[in-house]
Amino acid sequence: MLTLFAYIIFAYGIVNMIIFARGPFGIFEWWRNVSHRISDGFGELFTCPMCLSTWIGLMFSAINIWLVPTVAFTPFNMVFGVGEYIPLVLIMDMGFTSGIVWLIHQFEEMMERVGAIEEYVDEETITPDIEDDNEEY
16 A cells, blocks of 8 residues: 555656656756657647656556566556556556546645635735725724
């Protein structure tokens, strides 16, 4: 279970860094700009959390199958065993990684919106009502 949690956090962190961070020496920002110049579709891959996480899931699964087969660290390599049902494991790891990264990203976006709404309520709604009451007297 801890391995699965670590996988989820690692996948989300990698995707979040590549899409939103400037990176050391601006490498992620530079790569996003280059990829957009190559092709709009290719550039979109590095600006979309759901798109990039699909391919990150494939990469992690392939690394687990062919480079580190002794330890299962991707979700469906843990379920089916490393080296068993390889095409199925690759596809399911892609889908799982994409879905879980999208879910975390949506939760983060929702929390940002909720925080913005609370600030708006505090500053715009409550304060003007108090000032309006004082002006009437």
